[in-house]
Amino acid sequence: MAIEFSQRIRRIPVYPAAGGYANPDELTLLASNESPFPPLPEVRAAIDAAIGSLNRYPDPHATRLRAKLAERYEVPAARIAIGNGSCDVLLAAGEALLEPGAELVYAWPSFSIYPHLAAASGARAVTVPLDSEHRHDLPAMLREITVATRLAIVCNPNNPTGTALPLADIAGFVAEVPPHVCVIVDEAYCEFNLLEDPDASIDLLRSHPNLVLLRTFSKVHGLCGLRVGFGLCGSEALPRALDQVRQPFFANALAQAAAVEALGHQDAVIDRVTRTVAERISVDERLRALGLQPAESQANFCWFELGEERDEQQVLNGLAERGVLVRAGSALGSARPALRVTYGLPEENVRFLDALAEALEPAPAS
Numbered sequence: 001m002a003i004e005f006s007q008r009i010r011r012i013p014v015y016p017a018a019g020g021y022a023n024p025d026e027l028t029l030l031a032s033n034e035s036p037f038p039p040l041p042e043v044r045a046a047i048d049a050a051i052g053s054l055n056r057y058p059d060p061h062a063t064r065l066r067a068k069l070a071e072r073y074e075v076p077a078a079r080i081a082i083g084n085g086s087c088d089v090l091l092a093a094g095e096a097l098l099e100p101g102a103e104l105v106y107a108w109p110s111f112s113i114y115p116h117l118a119a120a121s122g123a124r125a126v127t128v129p130l131d132s133e134h135r136h137d138l139p140a141m142l143r144e145i146t147v148a149t150r151l152a153i154v155c156n157p158n159n160p161t162g163t164a165l166p167l168a169d170i171a172g173f174v175a176e177v178p179p180h181v182c183v184i185v186d187e188a189y190c191e192f193n194l195l196e197d198p199d200a201s202i203d204l205l206r207s208h209p210n211l212v213l214l215r216t217f218s219k220v221h222g223l224c225g226l227r228v229g230f231g232l233c234g235s236e237a238l239p240r241a242l243d244q245v246r247q248p249f250f251a252n253a254l255a256q257a258a259a260v261e262a263l264g265h266q267d268a269v270i271d272r273v274t275r276t277v278a279e280r281i282s283v284d285e286r287l288r289a290l291g292l293q294p295a296e297s298q299a300n301f302c303w304f305e306l307g308e309e310r311d312e313q314q315v316l317n318g319l320a321e322r323g324v325l326v327r328a329g330s331a332l333g334s335a336r337p338a339l340r341v342t343y344g345l346p347e348e349n350v351r352f353l354d355a356l357a358e359a360l361e362p363a364p365a366s
């Protein structure tokens, strides 16, 4: 007799995480939207200094980190939810808000963890296709909101397409959503968005107690290996509810120390964004020269369709044979052959583009 798992486990899709390679140093890793830049020396020093206290549990309230974030974003500390990565905040929000009979609205393709929230809780997932420019269709999402909706998620810039919406559109959406619905605007990549000031959305928290802006130290701060993310919330109710559904120690001691230090280095954030955007411009130009049409990225990755006639797996294998790992669009919800590729260091991007040019040959008959 085999073990009988719960209905919940049978419903939950397996998260398509990349990783677990035996030889990561020999590969060009462009599959997980990581930062190519290592932690800053000051952040490493803060981690070193925290190691001596690892015999103690971490601060269960992340007091220093919350205080630093409160100062940086001008949001009261009690309205900040910290998590073991922003995924943890998302999953806990799903647990706190959703149940059978409830509905969750999000765009698709979007971040691949969102389907877990519905599957884990038994709520109904209502997905709204992106528009023809790979952007959220906010009017269509609004039409899907009912009395049963508990949560709506807007990913801006969107993973996997990298596209961004103007803040005015998001503000209009939040204003129309009824107050019983929690809106999470997932801003994991907002620092890379040159169309808006990344802090401009914070003003919306003043007038919308149902709003959460979800941020992370994983991307622009380059600390995804430590797992720390946070939600800036419009009210104290959500952080309180998250604390009820999670284990008490949701952010480890090294992550808290590193995040506090990282917040003091805004100059490094600007430098990293500048370097990433320079790569974004040159990679997208070379993709267009290969006859591809990347979506307009405001993130640290690009998204492009390969054309119906191409075999996505074959291109992926061609890249992997040349030591370059990227993500298959089909694993991220695309109905058409596509790839999502993180912008790396200049030499990594050259390696990717050279490998792609070879993997796309011979050109398919048109």
Ligand SMILES: Cc1ncc(COP(=O)(O)O)c(C=O)c1O
Pocket: 032, 033, 084, 085, 086, 087, 088, 111, 155, 158, 159, 186, 188, 189, 215, 216, 217, 218, 224, 227, 228, 229
């Ligand atoms: C849109 C989006 N939100 C949240 C996350 C989660 O990041 P983390 O849990 O590392 O903070 C990711 C990670 O790739 C993401 O793409």
